[in-house]
Amino acid sequence: MTSIEEGERTCTATDVIVALWPNCTPRLLRPPVAGPENYADYSNAGGYRALADADTLLDQIELSGLLGRGGAAFPIATKLRTVRDAGRRGLDTVVVANGEEGEPASIKDRWLLRHRPHLVLDGLRLATAMVGARRAYVYVSDVQSASAVRAALAELTVETFGHVAVTVQTVEPGYVAGEETAAVRRINGGPAKPTDKPPRPFEAGVSGLPTMVSNVETLANLPYIHQYGAKSFRDVGTPMSPGTFLATITGAGKPATLYEIPYGAAFSTLLAAHGVVANTVRGALMGGYFAGLVNTDILDATLDHETIRRLGSGLGCGAISILTDDCPVAVAASVMSYFDRENAGQCGSCFNGTAAMADVMSALRDGVATQDDVKRLERWSVVLHGRGACGTLDGATNIAESLLRQFPQLVAGHLANECPTCEVVAFTAERPYEVGARHCRD
Numbered sequence: 498m499t500s501i502e503e504g505e506r507t508c509t510a511t512d513v514i515v516a517l518w519p520n521c522t523p524r525l526l527r528p529p530v531a532g533p534e535n536y537a538d539y540s541n542a543g544g545y546r547a548l549a550d551a552d553t554l555l556d557q558i559e560l561s562g563l564l565g566r567g568g569a570a571f572p573i574a575t576k577l578r579t580v581r582d583a584g585r586r587g588l589d590t591v592v593v594a595n596g597e598e599g600e601p602a603s604i605k606d607r608w609l610l611r612h613r614p615h616l617v618l619d620g621l622r623l624a625t626a627m628v629g630a631r632r633a634y635v636y637v638s639d640v641q642s643a644s645a646v647r648a649a650l651a652e653l654t655v656e657t658f659g660h661v662a663v664t665v666q667t668v669e670p671g672y673v674a675g676e677e678t679a680a681v682r683r684i685n686g687g688p689a690k691p692t693d694k695p696p697r698p699f700e701a702g703v704s705g706l707p708t709m710v711s712n713v714e715t716l717a718n719l720p721y722i723h724q725y726g727a728k729s730f731r732d733v734g735t736p737m738s739p740g741t742f743l744a745t746i747t748g749a750g751k752p753a754t755l756y757e758i759p760y761g762a763a764f765s766t767l768l769a770a771h772g773v774v775a776n777t778v779r780g781a782l783m784g785g786y787f788a789g790l791v792n793t794d795i796l797d798a799t800l801d802h803e804t805i806r807r808l809g810s811g812l813g814c815g816a817i818s819i820l821t822d823d824c825p826v827a828v829a830a831s832v833m834s835y836f837d838r839e840n841a842g843q844c845g846s847c848f849n850g851t852a853a854m855a856d857v858m859s860a861l862r863d864g865v866a867t868q869d870d871v872k873r874l875e876r877w878s879v880v881l882h883g884r885g886a887c888g889t890l891d892g893a894t895n896i897a898e899s900l901l902r903q904f905p906q907l908v909a910g911h912l913a914n915e916c917p918t919c920e921v922v923a924f925t926a927e928r929p930y931e932v933g934a935r936h937c938r939d
Contacts, residue, residue, distance in 0.1 A: 536652035539615035560727035567712030583707035597675035600785030605743035610642035614649035620716030691887035734760035784813020789899030827924035864914030
């Protein structure tokens with residue numbers, strides 16, 4: 498159930514708090530009523546506007562600088578143009594709205610699909626029009642999300658999508674299931690496991706056709722640009738990271754909270770909004786599990802791609818876990834063990850590499866690792882990067898490299914079996930900072 502009281506600043510949505518960002522009008526996070534937003538409410542607010550010219554909209558999207566919200570921050574206009582151009586060469590094209598939120602520390606995609614399915618479908622509609630697609634898929638593992646999307650589709654006529662066939666494709670949840678080639682492979686009838694690249698989906702995807710796979714938050718931004726234009730979209734954010742993004746904030750002993758944050762906002766503002774005292778922060782786990790750890794340098798940072806990259810990390814899917822009482826070494830060990838369990842088991846470098854790194858990091862957490870172990874970990878974090886078919890091994894090497902670079906004194910303390918935090922209780926979560934249940938069969 499979802500509830501909101503008149504005048505409240507936050508509303509409860511399943512097990513996550515949805516909070517308004519100070520002095521920022523939300524574009525995606527609207528206070529929900531009970532149940533998903535329906536067609537009448539969405540269309541009365543300007544949704545499903547008629548599209549006069551698809552090429553003009555694509556030009557506006559390019560001017561907006563909209564970056565992908567799934568993790569890679571790739572410009573969506575480039576994807577759209579590439580698939581559109583393939584369609585103009587006489588090929589059928591396909592669009593996939595990727596809502597398989599494999600990052601346990603993120604809930605943004607599930608929230609959008611559960612509460613604002615028409616916003617996502619409207620973005621999907623615009624994307625199919627721009628690339629000339631005849632088929633579209635909404636790819637999900639979450640039961641509530643699938644139900645909300647199916648109910649929303651039942652409210653639409655065939656004319657809404659220009660006679661494009663829209664299918665809800667369900668999948669068993671998994672960390673690698675949301676990787677774009679895994680999504681294509683599952684829709685094609687295979688297992689939800691990544692494939693070697695090339696070809697990438699824009700070259701040969703669903704049924705071998707040029708396919709645009711886009712995160713649902715990315716698609717949810719398209720109706721805003723359609724209605725208000727690129728200039729308005731850029732009214733917030735930074736020149737290189739325009740607009741807002743959905744951030745799932747966990748850790749620091751606080752309830753998981755979903756914010757819509759303008760790019761460029763200060764991390765210190767996030768701490769204030771979240772009720773965390775800055776001098777208690779030891780660092781942060783960035784981008785879910787993928788982008789690695791950052792030390793207290795994060796306290797002086799702003800939340801945009803260019804700034805976080807300069808720290809040697811990334812925003813990824815917008816999931817940020819604030820570390821206060823938890824030891825970063827122990828957190829890193831738990832994340833690495835998760836990668837060891839969740840890898841696709843297809844690439845020897847990943848299957849064996851994550852296992853080896855997990856063993857060393859668990860030993861380091863427990864105070865029984867040696868200096869030679871740490872040297873091996875350092876070498877693996879370099880030589881294994883980029884070796885897997887998907888991003889899992891890169892995420893694992895990011896965790897190892899960032900721990901060694903960002904927290905050398907803590908690593909040294911663990912080598913000497915001297916960590917006051919872990920002496921009391923070591924962090925050993927199987928799914929660190931997980932948000933929400935993952936039992937999502939359909």
